[in-house]
Amino acid sequence: MSEIPGLVWYESGQSGLSGQLLDRHQAVDNLFLRLAAQWGAESVSFPPLISARELAKVAYFESFPQLFTAAAGLASDEENLRAFTSGKMLDDGALKLTSLAPVREILAPAACYPLYIANQNREMPERAIFTVRSNCFRREREYRPLQRQWAFTMREIVCIGSGSDVRDFLERTREILDRLFQKLSLDVKWEIATDPFFDPRNPQSLMQRVDPVKREMICDGLAIGSINYHRHHFGDAFSIRRGNESIESGCVAFGLERWLHVLISRHGTAYHRWPSFDTLGWPQ
Numbered sequence: 001m002s003e004i005p006g007l008v009w010y011e012s013g014q015s016g017l018s019g020q021l022l023d024r025h026q027a028v029d030n031l032f033l034r035l036a037a038q039w040g041a042e043s044v045s046f047p048p049l050i051s052a053r054e055l056a057k058v059a060y061f062e063s064f065p066q067l068f069t070a071a072a073g074l075a076s077d078e079e080n081l082r083a084f085t086s087g088k089m090l091d092d093g094a095l096k097l098t099s100l101a102p103v104r105e106i107l108a109p110a111a112c113y114p115l116y117i118a119n120q121n122r123e124m125p126e127r128a129i130f131t132v133r134s135n136c137f138r139r140e141r142e143y144r145p146l147q148r149q150w151a152f153t154m155r156e157i158v159c160i161g162s163g164s165d166v167r168d169f170l171e172r173t174r175e176i177l178d179r180l181f182q183k184l185s186l187d188v189k190w191e192i193a194t195d196p197f198f199d200p201r202n203p204q205s206l207m208q209r210v211d212p213v214k215r216e217m218i219c220d221g222l223a224i225g226s227i228n229y230h231r232h233h234f235g236d237a238f239s240i241r242r243g244n245e246s247i248e249s250g251c252v253a254f255g256l257e258r259w260l261h262v263l264i265s266r267h268g269t270a271y272h273r274w275p276s277f278d279t280l281g282w283p284q
């Protein structure tokens with residue numbers, strides 16, 4: 001793809017957006033906000049750091065050790081700070097860190113985790129639908145502008161309720177999205193996927209293969225979003241209850257930069273020629 005006006009690429013795997021490109025990024029998010037509004041979703045936001053102790057409850061670290069970004073800082077004792085400042089602080093652009101303070105937080109790897117954590121030990125008798133947007137961080141083998149970034153933006157719509165509430169939410173959302181793909185002239189195929197577990201012998205990884213829970217929206221070989229059915233996984237881990245049972249949950253996640261990428265690949269950067277988002281109208 002030739003250069004995209006308004007895109008500044010950082011080799012560390014991040015992008016800066018401005019002008020019309022930034023407007024389009026927000027316009028794509030607005031599409032998902034309208035979808036969320038159709039479901040009566042409550043908008044929530046969370047800070048960018050997530051507790052390692054909480055994520056450990058869903059076996060995050062044994063599942064995805066390759067992905068996470070630790071929020072690390074120096075141990076604050078004077079001796080350590082002096083050791084750092086009196087040494088060569090940078091070596092070929094990399095910080096030469098001395099002792100670290102205990103690392104208790106990581107940068108959010110997905111938007112929906114804090115939602116289950118926030119509802120920990122609660123009784124949730126009614127179906128609840130939320131929407132949350134977050135800057136997310138994942139270490140990847142290599143990075144490409146808009147397509148694979150260390151820092152990217154994820155919008156999610158999350159349903160918490162009974163199994164049938166969640167399955168109905170995921171199924172109807174999938175149908176609405178199919179019509180959206182058509183209206184945007186995007187060639188999207190749904191593929192059953194497994195998360196990129198570090199160790200394929202991991203019990204969760206095995207479970208995903210016998211009982212697929214993740215379907216991805218694949219466009220130009222790229223997952224632009226996913227539909228995830230967690231069953232009781234988060235309800236059990238965080239003790240979110242509905243009567244005698246733990247709740248089920250499911251989420252629909254969109255990578256906003258990847259949507260920009262596939263829309264630009266399909267329709268170019270003369271944005272006035274894009275299908276109008278205003279007139280899309282969500283099918284009932």
Ligand code: AMP
Nearest residue numbers: 147148149152223224225226253255258
């Ligand atoms: P996942 O939780 O893995 O299903 O991720 C949700 C969505 O986030 C994916 O479908 C992608 O659209 C997007 N995404 C995941 N990883 C990256 C990345 N490294 N760079 C850009 N977008 C990503």
Ligand code: ZN
Nearest residue numbers: 112156251253
């Ligand atoms: Zn999610």
